[in-house]
Amino acid sequence: MTEQTEPRSRATELALEKAYAAKGPKANRELYASWAKTYESGFIVDSGYVYHQEVVKVFCDGFAQKGQPVLDVGCGTGVIGGELAKLGMSVIDGIDISPEMLAEAAAKNHNGRPVYRQLMEADLTIPTDLADSAYAGVVSSGAFTHGILGPETILELLRAAKPGARFALGINSAHFEEFGFGNWLGQQQSDGHIEELKFRLRPIYGEADEADPNQWSRIAVFAAT
Numbered sequence: 599m600t601e602q603t604e605p606r607s608r609a610t611e612l613a614l615e616k617a618y619a620a621k622g623p624k625a626n627r628e629l630y631a632s633w634a635k636t637y638e639s640g641f642i643v644d645s646g647y648v649y650h651q652e653v654v655k656v657f658c659d660g661f662a663q664k665g666q667p668v669l670d671v672g673c674g675t676g677v678i679g680g681e682l683a684k685l686g687m688s689v690i691d692g693i694d695i696s697p698e699m700l701a702e703a704a705a706k707n708h709n710g711r712p713v714y715r716q717l718m719e720a721d722l723t724i725p726t727d728l729a730d731s732a733y734a735g736v737v738s739s740g741a742f743t744h745g746i747l748g749p750e751t752i753l754e755l756l757r758a759a760k761p762g763a764r765f766a767l768g769i770n771s772a773h774f775e776e777f778g779f780g781n782w783l784g785q786q787q788s789d790g791h792i793e794e795l796k797f798r799l800r801p802i803y804g805e806a807d808e809a810d811p812n813q814w815s816r817i818a819v820f821a822a823t
């Protein structure tokens with residue numbers, strides 16, 4: 599782990615306080631409606647956010663099917679999609695509850711083409727219209743965190759995944775402990791729904807404080823069966 603050298607800006611602290619206080623779909627829809635325009639230029643830049651890059655690195659280390667569909671869960675403004683496109687992934691779908699965040703993602707281009715093939719507005723705490731067995735890869739940063747998604751959402755994602763699909767889901771470390779993601783995923787593996795389960799500890803911010811679990815992610819890596 600790296601050492602934190604500078605305190606984070608007050609703007610970042612306030613943004614995170616507001617985000618962690620938003621509990622459930624309605625509060626999150628309201629929060630991200632007002633945050634969408636400045637989320638990248640403000641929060642991502644000011645906070646030294648590297649989460650999307652860390653998840654994509656872990657995902658791509660073991661994913662060779664670049665032309666197969668990949669789902670970005672809680673895609674927001676599309677920072678994961680941008681990284682996947684740079685690395686040659688060509689069929690990327692995003693799903694998120696916030697139309698304002700999705701509008702930002704829709705504007706993202708790589709080499710003159712839209713980064714996302716399809717963007718879907720949906721609440722991932724309830725069943726969605728995602729097609730069965732559609733995705734060869736499933737990735738996420740920032741959505742498995744306080745007040746947003748718990749472990750049960752992973753069942754819906756498994757339904758949408760092809761057999762053998764590679765998952766790399768970033769889970770805030772404090773949220774991971776609070777909701778027992780480790781045991782829950784271990785049980786899924788024992789029950790034969792997933793295999794090759796591993797956890798990778800990665801920073802959410804470039805200069806993450808070693809003592810603060812909210813600045814670290816457990817990236818759950820596994821394959822659908």
Ligand SMILES: C[S@@+](CC[C@H](N)C(=O)[O-])C[C@H]1O[C@@H](n2cnc3c(N)ncnc32)[C@H](O)[C@@H]1O
Pocket residue numbers: 622623626627630649650671672673674675676677678693694695696699720721722723738739740741746747
């Ligand atoms: C912290 S942002 C992460 C966005 C992006 N993945 C990133 O790393 O920057 C969390 C995202 O989760 C979305 N979200 C919140 N609640 C949701 C829900 N119930 N279903 C789907 N998306 C949700 C928000 O709209 C927001 O875009």
